[in-house]
Amino acid sequence: NAGVTQTPKFRILKIGQSMTLQCTQDMNHNYMYWYRQDPGMGLKLIYYSVGAGITDKGEVPNGYNVSRSTTEDFPLRLELAAPSQTSVYFCASSSGTGDRYEQYFGPGTRLTVT
Amino acid sequence: AQTVTQSQPEMSVQEAETVTLSCTYDTSESDYYLFWYKQPPSRQMILVIRQEAYKQQNATENRFSVNFQKAAKSFSLKISDSQLGDAAMYFCAYRSASAGGTSYGKLTFGQGTILTVHP
Numbered sequence A: 001n002a003g004v005t006q007t008p009k010f011r012i013l014k015i016g017q018s019m020t021l022q023c024t025q026d027m028n029h030n031y032m033y034w035y036r037q038d039p040g041m042g043l044k045l046i047y048y049s050v051g052a053g054i055t056d057k058g059e060v061p062n063g064y065n066v067s068r069s070t071t072e073d074f075p076l077r078l079e080l081a082a083p084s085q086t087s088v089y090f091c092a093s094s095s096g097t098g099d100r101y102e103q104y105f106g107p108g109t110r111l112t113v114t
Numbered sequence B: 001a002q003t004v005t006q007s008q009p010e011m012s013v014q015e016a017e018t019v020t021l022s023c024t025y026d027t028s029e030s031d032y033y034l035f036w037y038k039q040p041p042s043r044q045m046i047l048v049i050r051q052e053a054y055k056q057q058n059a060t061e062n063r064f065s066v067n068f069q070k071a072a073k074s075f076s077l078k079i080s081d082s083q084l085g086d087a088a089m090y091f092c093a094y095r096s097a098s099a100g101g102t103s104y105g106k107l108t109f110g111q112g113t114i115l116t117v118h119p
Helices: none
Strands: A004-005 A010-013 A019-025 A033-035 A044-053 A054-057 A064-066 A077-078 A087-094 A109-113 B003-005 B010-014 B017-022 B024-025 B033-040 B044-050 B064-069 B074-079 B088-096 B113-118
Touching: A004 A087, A010 B010, A019 A033, A019 A087, A019 A109, A054 B017, B003 B088, B017 B113, B024 B074, B033 B064, B033 B074, B044 B064, B044 B074, B074 B088
Parallel strands: A010 A109, B010 B113
Antiparallel strands: A004 A019, A019 A077, A033 A044, A033 A087, A044 A054, A064 A077, A087 A109, B003 B024, B017 B074, B033 B044, B033 B088, B064 B074, B088 B113
């Protein structure tokens, strides 16, 4: 199993550009999450999904969109990139929500908007 | 809403010694889970230890142990016999035990503590 994979690893965007951060998991997990980590801070939830076709907002959803057409994939779309979106983005997945259901994290995407 | 606070931005320890990282949280729920994650320079998030709120016994994983004080809403991590490989950012995290509602298993993280290990 590759676990949770994210592409790209790094990206520099100009203000106003758009891009999609890819996330794929091969563990057949229903629950998937997108977090962002600002410098020196903890992770904050952007969006989450409890299964294919079902998504909802987290704490900091503004400026982002998601879709979940398959169990494996959970892409995060940035429209009209702004400097405030400079951050490291983590995708995570889990098979359940109890304590024994560990969230598995991808390696992260470092995004810089200039 | 739940909040998690780590009041120590940075800590340091000598190799082979013991260090304790602090974490407090605020919640109105009675059932929840607490976690410590390690983030080395590679950025990979690694689960170190977990604690169920309904268990009074403190969790232990090899050199890592916690001091869980539910009434005080405190959840500290003790690292014994510190090793150079323990150097990383450590995050305390909270997860509701509620299966649905607005939580859906999301993690709420503290701000992190950077741990430096001196040889």
